[in-house]
Amino acid sequence: MSLSMLPSPAAEQVRTLAPMLDVVVPVYNEEIDLEPCVRRLHEHLRTAFPYRFRITIADNASTDSTQEVARRLAGSLPGVVAVHLPEKGRGRALKHVWTHSDAAVLAYLDVDLSTDLGALLPLVAPLISGHSDLAIGSRLARGSRVVRGAKREFISRTYNLILRGTLSARFSDAQCGFKAIRADVAERLLPMVEDTGWFFDTELLVLAERTGLRIHEVPVDWIDDPDSRVDIVATAIADLRGIARLTRALGSGRLPVAALRRQLGRNPLPVAGVPAGLTGQLLRFAAVGVASTLAYLLLYALLRNGFGPQAANLVALLATAVANTAANRRLTFRVRGSDGAWRHQAQGLVVFAVGLGLTSGSLALLHLASDPPTIVELGVLVVANLVATGVRFLLMRGWVFRAAPPSFDQA
Structure with missing residues (x-):
């Protein structure tokens, strides 16, 4: 029996009939705005979009006549379908429809059509071509034209600043x-x-960014809907909770970012003669080393007069060693979770002993030769610490964290 690698005629027929784009319109109690939105969107796609499309109305637990309007539109407009979910949540509606869709590209837009539909083809074109993985409309990118009140503008910019500060997000507009x-x-x-609510977008984008996916941003023309149903205070609180939850999940390793990177083929490109991830590890290790050295020198200067040079060196080095190992574990070598943490700290203390030997030996040799001033001691210790830092990196990479699989997620 031979197996053909060519697709079956039935599979080819399914592929031919499937739309290129599925645009989801999530709605909750939108009986007034739904019909003009879908008709306008349908007309735009019919006349300006060169591929087969579908419009999916995702009604999540509306209590007015939204469901009836959606069914009427699905019956009268080709390419329009209606889905009803018994539970609320924009994220829940999007996840349900996208999971069950057979389209190659999945999109969504708000029912108020605040964003100009002229940006829809530029939004999805990089995804259709395969160049990008996600695409977002941005009201904060250069070239955008936005009409909205000062309150909404302040909230939007503040939220994106919080994302940059807490999750190191680099996309410009999570909420459009x-x-x-x-x-x-x-x-x-x-x-x-x-997340099943409004934080769904942010969580998806952060996860995509951490896995190294390409996020294409399209500047949009956007006019605020004065009749928006969004509860700003409740949404802001839910978003902050979502940020805290996502920060914990990423920090603990519960989200398998490194594994997703490998599955999606988004690990850094190999460079001949350079081990994978080495450049990034060196840069992060250097940053941790600078912070550790400054803390070490400050502690040494504070303790030197009261304890003497050798004791001050021991206490200062020991105090920074544990923090240094923890920081390098988390930041440099991207080890998540608590597994192996005690073993890593024990091995880090051995590395600390090597550094102690180098710095203490340098101090001993210096004092055998003369009785130097504190500034000279500090200079010698800086040089000794630089040498110890190089040794520490080699030991951490080749011994302490050698068993940890290489990870390339962003900080």
Whole structure:
């Protein structure tokens, strides 16, 4: 029996009939705005979009006549389908529809159509071509034209600053209701996204960024809807809780970012003669080393007069050794979770002993030769610490954290 690698005629037919783009319109109690939105969107796609498309109305637990309006539109407009979910949550609606869609590219937009539809093709084009993995409309990118009140502007910019400070996010606008993702990427990421509400977008984008995926940003024209149903205070509180939860998940290693990177083929490109991840590890190790050295020198200067040079060196080096090992474990070598933490600290103390030998030996040789002033001692210790730092990196990479698989997620 031989197995053909060519797709079956049935599979080819399914692929031909499947739309290139599935645009989801998540709604909750939008009986007034839903019909004009879908008709306008349908007309735009019919006349300006060169691929087969579908519009999916995702009604999440509406209590008015939204469901009836959605069914009527699905019955009268080709390419429009209606889905009803018994539970609320924009994220829940998007995850449900995207998970069950057969389209190659999945998108969504808000029912108020605050974003100009002229940006829809530029949004999805890099995903159709395969160059990018996700795409977002941005009201904060250069070239955007935005009309909204000062309150909404302040909240939006503050939220994105918080994301940059807490999750090191580099995308410019997490909250614009105008996004798209390739279906093969969504298949990998959606099971990892927990939020079912407004934080869904942010969680998806942070996870995508940490796994090294390309996020394409499109400047948009955006006019605020004065009749928005969003509860700003409740949404802000939920977003802050989501940030805290996601920070813990990333810090503990509960989210398998490194594994996703490998599965998606987004590890850094190899450089001949340079071990994978070495450059990034050196840069992060250097940053941790600078901070540790400054802390060490400060402690030594404070303790030197009261304890003497050798005792001050011992206490200062020991006090910074534990913090240094923990910081390098988390930041330099990207080890998550508590597994092996005590073993790493014990091995780090051995590395500390090597550093202690180098610095203490340098001090002993210096005092055998003369009775130097404190500034000379500090200079010698800086040089000794530089040597000890190099030895420490080699020991940590080749021994302490050698068993940990290489990880390339962003800080």
